Amino acid sequence: MTHNWSETELRVRYSETDAMQVVHHANYLSWFEVGRTEMMRRAGIPYRQFEDRGILLPVIEARIFFLASARYDDELVVRTRLAEARVKVRFEYEIARKSDRQILARGYTVHAWVNRQMKPIQLRKLAPELEQAMQAYLSAEGESQA
Amino acid sequence: MTHNWSETELRVRYSETDAMQVVHHANYLSWFEVGRTEMMRRAGIPYRQFEDRGILLPVIEARIFFLASARYDDELVVRTRLAEARVKVRFEYEIARKSDRQILARGYTVHAWVNRQMKPIQLRKLAPELEQAMQAYLSAEGESQA
Amino acid sequence: MTHNWSETELRVRYSETDAMQVVHHANYLSWFEVGRTEMMRRAGIPYRQFEDRGILLPVIEARIFFLASARYDDELVVRTRLAEARVKVRFEYEIARKSDRQILARGYTVHAWVNRQMKPIQLRKLAPELEQAMQAYLSAEGESQA
Amino acid sequence: MTHNWSETELRVRYSETDAMQVVHHANYLSWFEVGRTEMMRRAGIPYRQFEDRGILLPVIEARIFFLASARYDDELVVRTRLAEARVKVRFEYEIARKSDRQILARGYTVHAWVNRQMKPIQLRKLAPELEQAMQAYLSAEGESQA
Numbered sequence: 001m002t003h004n005w006s007e008t009e010l011r012v013r014y015s016e017t018d019a020m021q022v023v024h025h026a027n028y029l030s031w032f033e034v035g036r037t038e039m040m041r042r043a044g045i046p047y048r049q050f051e052d053r054g055i056l057l058p059v060i061e062a063r064i065f066f067l068a069s070a071r072y073d074d075e076l077v078v079r080t081r082l083a084e085a086r087v088k089v090r091f092e093y094e095i096a097r098k099s100d101r102q103i104l105a106r107g108y109t110v111h112a113w114v115n116r117q118m119k120p121i122q123l124r125k126l127a128p129e130l131e132q133a134m135q136a137y138l139s140a141e142g143e144s145q146a
Numbered sequence: 147m148t149h150n151w152s153e154t155e156l157r158v159r160y161s162e163t164d165a166m167q168v169v170h171h172a173n174y175l176s177w178f179e180v181g182r183t184e185m186m187r188r189a190g191i192p193y194r195q196f197e198d199r200g201i202l203l204p205v206i207e208a209r210i211f212f213l214a215s216a217r218y219d220d221e222l223v224v225r226t227r228l229a230e231a232r233v234k235v236r237f238e239y240e241i242a243r244k245s246d247r248q249i250l251a252r253g254y255t256v257h258a259w260v261n262r263q264m265k266p267i268q269l270r271k272l273a274p275e276l277e278q279a280m281q282a283y284l285s286a287e288g289e290s291q292a
Numbered sequence: 293m294t295h296n297w298s299e300t301e302l303r304v305r306y307s308e309t310d311a312m313q314v315v316h317h318a319n320y321l322s323w324f325e326v327g328r329t330e331m332m333r334r335a336g337i338p339y340r341q342f343e344d345r346g347i348l349l350p351v352i353e354a355r356i357f358f359l360a361s362a363r364y365d366d367e368l369v370v371r372t373r374l375a376e377a378r379v380k381v382r383f384e385y386e387i388a389r390k391s392d393r394q395i396l397a398r399g400y401t402v403h404a405w406v407n408r409q410m411k412p413i414q415l416r417k418l419a420p421e422l423e424q425a426m427q428a429y430l431s432a433e434g435e436s437q438a
Numbered sequence: 439m440t441h442n443w444s445e446t447e448l449r450v451r452y453s454e455t456d457a458m459q460v461v462h463h464a465n466y467l468s469w470f471e472v473g474r475t476e477m478m479r480r481a482g483i484p485y486r487q488f489e490d491r492g493i494l495l496p497v498i499e500a501r502i503f504f505l506a507s508a509r510y511d512d513e514l515v516v517r518t519r520l521a522e523a524r525v526k527v528r529f530e531y532e533i534a535r536k537s538d539r540q541i542l543a544r545g546y547t548v549h550a551w552v553n554r555q556m557k558p559i560q561l562r563k564l565a566p567e568l569e570q571a572m573q574a575y576l577s578a579e580g581e582s583q584a
Contacts, residue, residue, distance in 0.1 A: 017456045019509075019510055118215055160316075180451055357499050
């Protein structure tokens with residue numbers, strides 16, 4: 001049931017490896033971010049649009065399960081889906097090796113809408129059309145899952 | 147009740163900030179790692195010693211709650227403690243701003259002992275004296291908490 | 293005269309920005325590395341093959357001129373070419389914004405062949421067929437420039 | 439003749455290593471930045487003060503010579519000095535291993551004063567007292583060298 005995931009591909013960079021000769025675990029958070037950026041672009045609500053209007057979506061919680069290692073030059077697939085978009089916004093992720101589709105990591109991030117001073121804002125009030133676009137995307141996702 | 151935390155200080159680097167003008171969230175995982183390195187050194191079991199013997203302790207799960215932002219040049223305190231050291235090893239962390247002791251983030255990481263081929267190993271068999279040192283540290287911690 | 297450059301594209305990640313709200317300059321070295329990896333793959337001498345045989349090519353000198361800024365979500369083109377492959381190996385780079393082809397950075401890196409203990413080696417002796425492949429690529433490049 | 443260098447110490451983080459099991463070369467640019475931050479603080483002109491007033495000092499050129507490798511948990515010394523502060527500002531750096539003082543890298547960075555829109559500015563006009571403080575530091579340096 002992964003038809004409603006947004007998929008984006010990337011190749012492991014040498015700078016992302018560490019002395020264990022696999023990818024350093026902190027990079028998975030940056031890859032989740034790459035997945036999130038692509039998912040929002042495809043949903044018609046590119047994150048850059050939010051920031052251009054002074055609306056930020058920082059991470060307030062992150063959780064990752066590391067199941068297997070990625071190595072330099074491996075091709076990976078990052079799957080992202082929007083799981084919740086109310087006061088808090090929640091994205092879920094899977095990272096798989098492209099060659100054999102083995103899942104390397106799973107996780108989620110939780111976010112809150114804030115302004116440039118990092119104060120909480122209500123998206124509905126500041127940018128109702130962006131709020132609607134997110135809700136429309138989430139509903140469409142829900143239907144495609146049914 | 148923080149007397150049994152190992153504390154280490156660091157100053158936010160410019161390269162750790164992002165376009166939100168605060169620290170990018172992925173750096174907290176690297177700071178947890180800095181805290182872990184120092185805690186193990188003080189416990190008499192420096193992590194480098196493990197790796198020199200081909201024994202690695204990769205992260206298999208990480209969870210972080212981001213409570214407030216850190217900015218360039220802020221001085222921070224990373225508090226680390228060993229919470230469990232059985233088949234899995236678990237460290238807990240708090241990161242606070244030094245000036246006002248405000249907690250910026252809390253989290254934990256879970257690790258497993260593996261060899262250079264990333265295969266699980268039993269620390270007790272491969273390096274009994276390192277295993278004992280970890281247990282001794284954990285017991286001493288427990289007593290100091292009582 | 294850029295027909296002999298190997299081009300690879302990438303999109304600026306949020307984690308690559310800093311508090312100036314542009315890309316942190318250290319990332320250009322990682323992007324040069326991405327360009328180098330792709331150029332070598334297309335030349336039929338993927339770098340991973342070298343490392344799998346215990347032959348490393350660390351950077352011994354790097355120079356970069358930063359001409360304009362890259363921002364989050366910008367699409368970039370990294371152009372790489374092999375400029376010299378004797379005792380030392382030298383790659384040259386240009387990074388341009390994809391939309392208007394403006395050059396953002398220019399630079400080069402110089403490398404030396406070493407083994408896993410970081411001791412200098414002669415590629416010709418350890419891996420003559422890889423040495424020949426590099427020379428063949430360099431000659432072909434020279435001819436296409438003439 | 440190193441008495442006029444500002445020295446700051448740091449310990450290699452695991453996240454700074456790469457699959458060659460030494461520090462990834464891009465980190466040296468971040469360490470140069472750490473050295474620059476500390477040098478400016480000691481000179482009484484902390485960089486954060488500049489940014490708080492909308493005055494930025496981005497890197498426009500960087501050059502590094504890598505002489506030897508740094509490894510996880512190594513203690514390093516970053517030496518920084520201000521070499522020029524006219525239209526362009528130039529810092530020079532040396533990074534040494536603390537234990538045996540072996541030089542691992544040497545380099546310099548060149549910077550220009552710009553505003554938040556990345557447009558060139560004249561420090562003398564926008565912040566004459568910061569300009570004077572930099573000149574005073576540079577003169578004092580020159581004298582201490584004589």
